[in-house]
Amino acid sequence: MRPCLQEMADEQMQQLRSQATELLLREEWQQSLQVYTQFIDLCRDEISGAHENSDPDHIFKLHKSLCLALSNRAEARSRMRDFTEALRDCDEALKIESTHFKTLICKGKILLALNRYSSALDCFKTASLDQQDNGNLEKINGYLEKCKKLELQSRTGAFDLSNWILNGFQGKSPELAEYIGPVQIKKSELSGRGLFATKNIDTGTFLVVTKAIATERGILSGQDLAENMQLVMWKNFVEKVTELTTKCQRTRQFVTTLSKGEIEDSLEIPDVSLFRPEAEENVHDNEKLDIGNILSILDVNSLVENSVSANILGKNCGYYGVGLWLLASYINHSCNPNARRLHFGDYIMVHASRDIRAGEEITFAYFDVLSPLDQRKEMLETWGFCCNCKRCKFEEAMKYEQEMQEIEMGLESGIDVGSAIFRLEGAMRRCMVRGKEKGYLRASIWAAYSEAYGSERVTKRWGSQIPTMEVVVDSVAEAVGSDGRILKVVVEGLKKRGGRAMEMEMERAMKLGRGLYGKVGRKQAMKCLLELNIH
Numbered sequence: 130m131r132p133c134l135q136e137m138a139d140e141q142m143q144q145l146r147s148q149a150t151e152l153l154l155r156e157e158w159q160q161s162l163q164v165y166t167q168f169i170d171l172c173r174d175e176i177s178g179a180h181e182n183s184d185p186d187h188i189f190k191l192h193k194s195l196c197l198a199l200s201n202r203a204e205a206r207s208r209m210r211d212f213t214e215a216l217r218d219c220d221e222a223l224k225i226e227s228t229h230f231k232t233l234i235c236k237g238k239i240l241l242a243l244n245r246y247s248s249a250l251d252c253f254k255t256a257s258l259d260q261q262d263n264g265n266l267e268k269i270n271g272y273l274e275k276c277k278k279l280e281l282q283s284r285t286g287a288f289d290l291s292n293w294i295l296n297g298f299q300g301k302s303p304e305l306a307e308y309i310g311p312v313q314i315k316k317s318e319l320s321g322r323g324l325f326a327t328k329n330i331d332t333g334t335f336l337v338v339t340k341a342i343a344t345e346r347g348i349l350s351g352q353d354l355a356e357n358m359q360l361v362m363w364k365n366f367v368e369k370v371t372e373l374t375t376k377c378q379r380t381r382q383f384v385t386t387l388s389k390g391e392i393e394d395s396l397e398i399p400d401v402s403l404f405r406p407e408a409e410e411n412v413h414d415n416e417k418l419d420i421g422n423i424l425s426i427l428d429v430n431s432l433v434e435n436s437v438s439a440n441i442l443g444k445n446c447g448y449y450g451v452g453l454w455l456l457a458s459y460i461n462h463s464c465n466p467n468a469r470r471l472h473f474g475d476y477i478m479v480h481a482s483r484d485i486r487a488g489e490e491i492t493f494a495y496f497d498v499l500s501p502l503d504q505r506k507e508m509l510e511t512w513g514f515c516c517n518c519k520r521c522k523f524e525e526a527m528k529y530e531q532e533m534q535e536i537e538m539g540l541e542s543g544i545d546v547g548s549a550i551f552r553l554e555g556a557m558r559r560c561m562v563r564g565k566e567k568g569y570l571r572a573s574i575w576a577a578y579s580e581a582y583g584s585e586r587v588t589k590r591w592g593s594q595i596p597t598m599e600v601v602v603d604s605v606a607e608a609v610g611s612d613g614r615i616l617k618v619v620v621e622g623l624k625k626r627g628g629r630a631m632e633m634e635m636e637r638a639m640k641l642g643r644g645l646y647g648k649v650g651r652k653q654a655m656k657c658l659l660e661l662n663i664h
């Protein structure tokens with residue numbers, strides 16, 4: 130390049146650089162990205178136009194400037210959550226200067242946001258070797274600690290929320306890692322695909338902890354206003370998912386494989402390892418998702434944050450949150466579920482609500498299953514499918530037993546709960562109902578058992594003619610997993626008694642607590658949650 134042309138180019142680059150830096154400092158990400166792009170293009174032209182007589186000092190400076198500009202553009206892109214392109218910029222910058230401090234920090238933060246903890250750890254470790262940047266040592270150590278903690282969680286599934294619980298859920302909620310436990314996706318007898326345990330799992334063990342691809346939350350107040358707000362929130366949620374699936378091919382690929390609620394038998398069965406944040410990207414040009422498809426997919430797979438989470442997080446009673454969690458979308462419903470979910474920020478935490486055997490399908494309840502068959506069928510209507518679970522099949526057959534129908538009708542018309550229980554227990558003996566099936570029927574009229582054990586009058590009147598609370602609690606929990614209402618009966622019973630019985634009851638309560646909340650941490654934290662449950 131002739132000297133005057135060279136000067137003009139240098140001047141133009143200088144101007145673009147100052148402009149882009151200013152925009153970056155003002156956090157105007159989109160504009161700063163555009164100006165950095167112009168600068169980067171110019172810089173690349175200059176470098177590729179260099180020849181053997183070019184000043185090596187000048188070329189060296191150009192490479193340095195290109196590296197810094199790529200790093201800054203990555204920062205702008207990551208602030209706009211365009212992580213794929215931001216990572217591309219970081220990698221190009223690191224090709225120029227493999228220990229570029231700013232780029233390593235930027236890349237580490239992006240990888241952390243993508244839950245790729247060990248790769249993030251590598252970045253921060255390399256950055257920490259930069260002795261010149263002592264001023265940042267504290268910050269880097271903070272990142273290193275965080276990565277190590279999250280990496281351990283994501284490998285072991287050991288989440289300890291004790292401090293936060295014991296501090297009354299005050300302050301920043303604990304950071305969570307994404308985790309995939311001993312599970313796999315297989316064809317399900319219930320419908321389509323389902324999630325299955327690959328080994329024996331005990332109550333409270335976390336199975337899947339994953340971040341939503343999109344959520345929408347708000348407080349609903351007043352009937353009409355609430356309905357309107359819910360509609361607005363749903364619209365926003367659909368828009369978020371649409372934007373994301375347009376922007377990110379990998380997410381689109383995942384979303385496309387979700388059920389649209391039609392015949393599920395021929396659906397592709399993805400390998401669970403693809404859902405690991407560190408999984409190699411194997412993106413192929415997938416089908417475009419039109420709004421009709423997105424709506425069907427969200428209709429079938431989006432989840433509303435449930436009341437247990439709202440309860441422990443001390444949220445307002447009008448709180449409403451909806452989201453889409455990819456791997457959790459493979460979990461089928463069952464009326465004898467073995468898992469539960471907790472919502473924590475953008476994360477869903479799925480844990481065993483009772484002991485699970487290797488090979489068993491993991492299911493959670495889409496709605497309240499401590500209710501009779503007819504009520505469950507009504508709730509299923511809004512879900513748009515017929516439940517194929519063992520409990521429904523068994524109760525469907527039992528339903529024709531006149532006695533069962535009379536008991537349910539009697540309860541609806543307000544007969545004494547003790548007499549309803551007495552009749553059901555007698556009917557089960559006569560029909561030789563055994564094991565888990567007893568739990569199914571007891572769960573169907575759980576409200577009656579719960580009322581009976583809470584009433585001194587009923588327990589006195591019926592005495593040993595109805596089974597003890599412990600027997601019923603164990604059989605219902607074995608059939609449908611832990612539930613806040615079952616736990617409440619146990620903890621209230623505990624408060625009334627003392628002595629040796631109390632120790633055993635405490636153990637029962639703790640196990641039910643783990644089934645309800647998951648293994649969230651130390652014993653003391655679980656005791657705190659038990660208290661919370663009864664209030």
Ligand SMILES: C[S@@+](CC[C@H](N)C(=O)[O-])C[C@H]1O[C@@H](n2cnc3c(N)ncnc32)[C@H](O)[C@@H]1O
Pocket residue numbers: 317319320321322323387388390393396429430457458459460461462463464512513514515516517518
């Ligand atoms: C979130 S998806 C669950 C995963 C789905 N089976 C798949 O293959 O992608 C929810 C859909 O699964 C089916 N499903 C879930 N639980 C079921 C059950 N107990 N009985 C029958 N179908 C069920 C229904 O079609 C429902 O709309």
